[in-house]
Amino acid sequence: MASISLEDVRNETVDLETIPVQEVFQHLKCSKQGLSASEAENRLRIFGPNKLEEKTENKLLKFLGFMWNPLSWVMEAAAIMAIVLANGGGKPPDWQDFVGIVVLLFINSTISFIEENNAGNAAAALMAGLAPKTKVLRDGKWLEMDASILVPGDIISIKLGDIIPADARLLEGDPLKVDQAALTGESMPVNKHAGQGVFSGSTVKQGEIEAVVIATGVHTFFGKAAHLVDSTNNVGHFQLVLTAIGNFCIISIAAGMLVEVVVMYPIQHRAYRDGIDNLLVLLIGGIPIAMPTVLSVTMAIGSHRLSQQGAITKRMTAIEEMAGMDVLCSDKTGTLTLNKLTVDKSLIEVCGRGIDKDTVLLYAARASRVENQDAIDTCIVGMLADPKEARAGIQEVHFLPFNPVEKRTAITYIDGNGDWHRISKGAPEQIIELCRMPKEAEKRIHSLIDSYADRGLRSLGVSYQQVPAKNKDSPGEPWQFTGLLPLFDPPRHDSAxxxxxxxxxxxxxxxxxxxxxxxxxxxxxxxxxGTNMYPSTTLLGDKSTEMSGLPIDELIEKADGFAGVFPEHKYEIVKRLQDRKHICGMTGDGVNDAPALKKADIGIAVDDATDAARSASDIVLTEPGLSVIVSAVLTSRAIFQRMKNYTIYAVSITIRIVLGFMLVALLWKFDFAPFMVLIIAILNDGTIMTISKDRVKPSPTPDSWKLKEIFATGVVLGTYMALVTVLFFYLAHDTDFFTETFGVRSIKENEKELMAALYLQVSIISQALIFVTRSRSWSFVERPGFLLLAAFLAAQLVATCIAVYANWEFCRMQGIGWGWGASIWAFSIVTYIPLDVLKFIIRYALSGRAWNNINNKTAFTNKSDYGKVEREAQWATAQRTLHGLNQPSNNSDLFNDNSGYRELSEIAEQAAKRAEVARLRELHTLKGHVESVVKLKGLDIETINQSYTV
Structure with a gap:
């Protein structure tokens, strides 16, 4: 045999899975004594770590990435504009604005970077805690080490309960029972004997043996399958929404700047530098530069909170997708159930005389041996009040373990009186064969077994006999069938x-x-x-019209679940649900689940999932059960609510800045200082950052980005605030309103004091808007988070002090004193109240109810019956359509208040008579009867679409 190098092994030029084990040792240049630490270190450099590839990102590039988006580009353009275009008119470059913009950019990027990094580190730490350990022979000693440092040639020890850490070949020892469901979808454990291969990710169900590692990391069967899953993230709803809102704000600013340029220079002939300053005001104040930061920080903090609840978020944008999730496809075993067999004592059937359910259970426990780690034996013994009862007061003589041929266990024992007994438990068919019983009794037991099966319960038969010969080989007296035990995997206590x-x-x-x-x-x-469940064959087009009568897409949508499902079916279910516009979550635990987890909007790797499932998922659970997911949904909706509140706020501020300052600049030729808008932006950002920890009420239904609602609300609220600012400037600049109302001195002729007054009014009302957008009801009823309230008060205290005391010549501002400060606060509080009313009006208008009422003339009618006649006319028209009659020539007359009541009544009466005739005609057929009942109950016959058979 030609010798090959370790590089050849890494390149997989030889099939180590099929050649004899002795040749495996030769190719891998190792022995049964294991590797030395130095050799293992050398091989680690050749083969790499025993884990799936992880993408790393450059920290500097990640930081700079927060300044590389359309909103940041606009601010960067404003910074360049401040020192290049503003360098004219006999004035120096606007360095203070340039520095302020750069500082604002760095503040936003730093906050985003730190929060996302902290969230990522927290998730990484939790994921590291899930890293598996293994027992490996190094330098002649057995050590427990991270599975990630295994290399081909290592000798490992695997035993009951272990997850096999790498592809390996078994050495001498008892055969293993291995669960390969995570890899192959096989539901039952398979037997693996010495010399056979086992795969990474499989679970040992029985036995203990040593093995030699033949492949690690991406070279394993597990790793190759996981590598096929595309690891790139699709552009989520969040990025699309962020882009849409950013584009809306940029277009609004561009439109405002265009109007200013057209009016200021050709029409008003304003000075060049004054015009540039006004354009800078719109650019700096209008762009929601903090939006990416606020939203990413909100998600990062939310991600950390989810991890504390047992849900590690790998992709933060999955949070907003989870908030909109309306379908969750959940595994049964281990998620909805305990993945632990149990006996339903209430359904135990007693078939022997003089015994009860507890006795049947005790007999079954005596025929069990916990040391074998058999799931059924463990389950039955665990049902006793004290597991020691199974052997209490008896002496075991012989025990027959379960084997695939006899399909039963048996124990021969001596009781306290010295009498010999024998008990057997196992497959009911085998136990029935042991017992000689009348045909009627046998038929009754079979019917009980069938009734268990119909309910999804597995049956276990129990029989008993006396052994008067007091010999373990004696056949004993006739067997007596004592009872049937129903076995099932019980639901978790909190699942329902x-x-x-x-x-x-x-x-x-x-x-x-x-x-x-x-x-x-x-x-x-x-x-x-709900029990509206279907077999997996339905998903392959083998559906029964008698059973469903629905198209496959509609069937998947309306089904409560599917049974006999393989991983490829999961992918199909997700795909079809997404095609019907559902936001779909999917739970999974195996490498074969990875494609479905990746396809789902929210892939959820359950507790104890394989590395491949975790790699493909968006969220990894660290606790078992469905309750973690529901808690994560609530938390995600609260996080999403904060983000939606902020986006409405951001759009409103853009409109109020652009429209408000544009009108002031054009109507009064008043040039507001760009630096003061920068101060407003910095203080706003500091306050808005705290929205990530605000108190909010999660939406009671799946939530999603409704851009129409965001833009409409933002435009209306922003326009109102802009008009309030225009009104304020008019009252302060052209009238003595404040002097007469509050007794303060006039500042009409002092532009520097007008600058301070306008700055304070804009600052107060702009920040106060967040309390309106964050609440569903009156803003003063829903208490905000302490941090948000404290930040608002601190920021406005600073803003008030600036307006009252600051004498800043570089931005043409002079302090206005506390009298004016108090007057502006009073004006702001009064003009703040209508914002809530406007919010309610917008919401009502967007709901569609307002337009329905207008169309039905129920919103403005003066009739006491509130549109009864119109509703009758609509019903009559519907009846005409239903029965194929021509519509009246002027259909609008049916809904006109001036149309005659008598005519409408006659139409409705005739239609009612025709409907009654049609109803009686329908009753002649079974289908017609069913349809009539459906109509009577007010159900939608179109959506039911059932077929009727007798």
Whole structure:
């Protein structure tokens, strides 16, 4: 045999899975005594770590990336404009604005970088805590080490409960039972004997043996499968929304600047530098430069909070997608259930005389041996009040372990009186064969087994016999069939309540299970989640029209779950749900689940998932059960609510700055200082950053970005605030309103004091707007977070002190004193109140109810019956359409208040008579009867679309 190098092994030029084990040792240049530490270190450099490839990112590039987006580009253009274009008119470059803009950019980028980095480090630390350990032979000693340092040629020890850390070949020892479901989808453990290969990611269910590692990391079967999953992130809803809002703000600013340029220079013949300053005001004040930072910080802090709840967020934009999730496809085993067999004592069937359910359970426990680590034995013994009862007061003589041929266990024992007994438990068919019983009794037991199966319960038979010969080889007296035990995987104690909560939150939970349909339905029944479940064959087009009568897409949408599902079915379910515009979440734990997890809007790797599943997922759970997911949904909606509140605020501020300052600049030729807008922006950003920890009420239904609502609300609120600013400037500049109302001195002729007054009014009302956008009801009723309130008060205290005391010649501002400061606060509070009213009006208008009322003339009618006649006319028209009658020539007359009541009544009466005739005609057929009942109940016959058979 030609010798090959380790490089050849790494390049997989030889198949180490099929050649004899002795040749494996020769190719890998190792022995059963394991590797030395130095040799292992050398091989680690050749083969790399035993884990999936991870993408690393340059920290500097990541930091600079926060300054590389369209909003930042606009601010960077403003900075260049401040020192290049503003260098004219006999004035020096606007260095203070340039420095201020650069500082603002760096502040935003630094905050974003630190918060995202902290969230990433927290998630990485938690993921590191999930790293598996393994027992490896190094330098002749058995050591427990991270599985990531394994190399080909290492000798490892694997035993019951271990996740196999790398592809390996088994050495001498007892055979293993290995669960390969995470890799191959096989539901039952397979036997692996010495010399056979085992795959990374498999779980040892029984036995203990040593093995030699033949492949690690991306070279394993596990790694190759995971590598096929595209690891690139698609552009999420968040990025698209961020771009749309940014573009809206940029276009609004561009439109305002265009108007200013056209009016100021050709029409008003303003000085060059004054015009540039006014353009800078719109650029600096209008662009929501903090938006990417606020939103990313909100998600980063939210991500940290989710990790504390047991949900590690790998992709932060998954938070806003989880907030909009309306369908969750959940695994049954381990997520909805305990993944632990148990006996339903209430359903135990007693078939022997003089015994009860507890005795049947005790007999089954005596025929069990916990040391074998068999799931059924462990389950039955665990049902006893004290596991020691199984052997209490008896002496074991012989135990027959379970084997695939006899499919039962048996124990021969001596009781306290010295009498010999024998008990057997196992597959009911095998136990029935042991017992000689009348045909009627046998038929009854089979019917019980069938009834268990119909409910998704597995049956376990128990029989008993006396051994008077007192010999373990004696056949004993005739066997007596004592009872049947129903076995099932019980739901988690919180699953039913969690599903109820999920449905209440508008999230439809669908059970996806590889188990049989009957088992899935029984679990669904116990959880109260509906039993409208289908076999996986339905997903492949083999659907029964008698059973569903629905197109496959609609069937998937309306089903409560699917049974007998393989990983490829999961992908199909997700794809079809997404095609029907659902935001879909999917849970998974194996490498075969990775494509479906990647395809889903929110891929969720459950507790104890494989590395491949975690790599493909967006969220990794560190605790079992569905309750973690529902808690994460609530937290995500709260985070999303904060982000939506801010985006409405940002759009409003853009409109108020652009429209307000443009009108002031053009109507009064008043040149506001760009530096003061920069101060407003800096103070605003400091306050708005605290929105990430604000108190909010999560939406009771799936939430999503409604751009129409964001833009409409922003435009209306922004326009109102701009007009309030224009009104304020008019009252302060052209009238004695403040002097007469508040008794303050006039500042009409003092532009520097007008600058300070205008600055304070804009600052107060702009920041106060956040309290309006953050609340669903009156803003003074919903208490904000302490940090937000404290930041607002601190920022406005600074703004008030600047307006009252500052005498800044470089920005043409002079302090106005506390009298004017108090007057502006009073004016701002009064003009703040209508903002809530406007918010309610916009929401009502966008809901569509207002337009329906207008169309139906119920909003403005003076009739006491509130549109009864119109509704009758609409019903009559619908009846005409239903029965194929021609519509009246002028349909609008039916909805006109001036049309005659008598004519409308006759139309409605005739239509009612025709409808009654049609109803009686329908009753002659079964289908017609069913349809009539459906109509009577007010159901939608089109959506039901069932077929009727007798």
């Amino acid at each position: 309540e969690t599903i109820r909560r999920a449905l209440h939150l508008g999230v439809n939970v669908k059970m996806i299970t590889g188990d049989q349909l009957a088992i899935g339905k029984e679990t669904a029944r116990r959880l109260g989640m």
